[in-house]
Amino acid sequence: METQKPQDYALTELPAEPAAEPGCAECLSLVVARRNARSSGDHSAASDRNVELRHHQAAAH
Numbered sequence: 001m002e003t004q005k006p007q008d009y010a011l012t013e014l015p016a017e018p019a020a021e022p023g024c025a026e027c028l029s030l031v032v033a034r035r036n037a038r039s040s041g042d043h044s045a046a047s048d049r050n051v052e053l054r055h056h057q058a059a060a061h
């Protein structure tokens with residue numbers, strides 16, 4: 001059920017969001033969870049995922 005949106009759609013709301021490191025499953029799962037939270041209107045959960053992503057990237061990359 002993917003809609004055809006431009007790839008930079010999410011960048012218009014929060015430019016400073018961390019992106020997944022290529023090949024890292026943990027980054028990917030956090031980015032997917034963030035997108036799911038946002039698409040269901042749960043912006044506080046989405047911002048929690050950003051916090052987790054930053055912590056993970058600081059520790060693991």
Ligand SMILES: [Zn+2]
Nearest residue numbers: 021024026027
């Ligand atoms: Zn990672």
